[in-house]
Amino acid sequence: xxxxxxxxxxxxxxxxxxxxxxxxxxxxxxxxxxxxxxxxxxxxxxxxxxxxxxxxxxxxxxxxxxxxxxxxxxxxxxxxxxxxxxxxxxxxxxxxxxxxxxxxxxxxxxxxx
Amino acid sequence: xxxxxxxxxxxxxxxxxxxxxxxxxxxxxxxxxxxxxxxxxxxxxxxxxxxxxxxxxxxxxxxxxxxxxxxxxxxxxxxxxxxxxxxxxxxxxxxxxxxxxxxxxxxxxxxxxx
Numbered sequence: 001x002x003x004x005x006x007x008x009x010x011x012x013x014x015x016x017x018x019x020x021x022x023x024x025x026x027x028x029x030x031x032x033x034x035x036x037x038x039x040x041x042x043x044x045x046x047x048x049x050x051x052x053x054x055x056x057x058x059x060x061x062x063x064x065x066x067x068x069x070x071x072x073x074x075x076x077x078x079x080x081x082x083x084x085x086x087x088x089x090x091x092x093x094x095x096x097x098x099x100x101x102x103x104x105x106x107x108x109x110x111x112x113x
Numbered sequence: 114x115x116x117x118x119x120x121x122x123x124x125x126x127x128x129x130x131x132x133x134x135x136x137x138x139x140x141x142x143x144x145x146x147x148x149x150x151x152x153x154x155x156x157x158x159x160x161x162x163x164x165x166x167x168x169x170x171x172x173x174x175x176x177x178x179x180x181x182x183x184x185x186x187x188x189x190x191x192x193x194x195x196x197x198x199x200x201x202x203x204x205x206x207x208x209x210x211x212x213x214x215x216x217x218x219x220x221x222x223x224x225x226x227x
Contacts, residue, residue: 042117043204043217056214088156101148101208102215104158 003027004105006091012111015081021108023074023091030095032074033102034066037088049074081112115140117207119218126195126225134190134221136205142166147181147188148206148215158204164188195225 004025013019025032034046048056049068063085065077074091088109092102116139126132138147149161162172164181172179176193192199202220 040219042219043215045214048214090156090158092158101146101160101163103160104150106155106157109156 004091004093004103006089006105006108008108009106010109010111012113013078013081014113015083017081018077018079020078021076021089021091021110023076023105025072025074025091025093025103025105027093027103028095029093029103030071031093032068032071033092033094034074034076035090035092035104037090037107038086043090047076078110081110083112086110086112115142115207115209115216117205117216117218119203119205119221121221122219123222123224126223128196128225128227129194130225131191131193132195132223132225134192134203134205134223136188136190136218138186138188138205138207140186140207140209142209144209146208148208149179149188149190150204150206152202152204152220154201161190192223195223197225197227199223200225 007022031050033048036044036046045058046060047066052068052071063080067075088107090107091105094102118137121135124132145166147164151159151161162179169181169183178191180189200223202222204220205218206215208215
């Protein structure tokens with residue numbers, strides 16, 4: 001499998017549930033990212049991991065918890081979400097400092113009821 | 114502060130028409146990168162092009178062409194002879210060279226009808 005994959009592609013959860021989003025990259029990159037895309041808003045960078053260390057957290061609520069066990073995998077653990085957290089969550093990877101841009105996965109469309 | 118503006122929210126054209134998507138950016142950096150991404154209905158952001166701030170040469174790739182004008186801080190994207198498959202949301206993005214933080218515009222939705 002090539003590129004950046006994300007599972008699940010669709011997720012519906014209640015506000016009291018706990019779920020995790022998974023991202024895997026097969027490009028040999030060493031940086032990974034989580035973005036949130038809400039309707040009619042610019043893509044928002046949530047977290048950045050470089051060489052498996054978190055280097056950026058853009059004031060994201062603690063109900064979102066990222067995990068990067070190795071350079072190929074990235075998780076986003078979700079708990080006690082709010083309906084306004086419903087969005088498309090996109091994962092991306094890149095080669096750090098290469099300036100080559102980021103490659104995105106297909107996203108997980110999340111609906112919080 | 115870095116900012117990307119895509120003033121066109123939605124554009125509708127008929128197949129075979131040419132269409133230009135506008136992108137204006139703001140940055141204090143002298144070295145930066147500009148990108149265009151395509152987001153079809155499936156949701157995945159597809160990388161189209163990267164341009165270094167020192168390279169103002171226009172680029173053509175098939176039916177796609179890009180016009181980078183540093184003097185006006187614009188990086189416009191033209192699709193020639195548009196096709197239905199070009200229907201998507203197109204995002205322009207800016208990245209500094211310190212760390213790979215992409216700043217996106219709000220996107221332009223292109224609808225190409227047969």
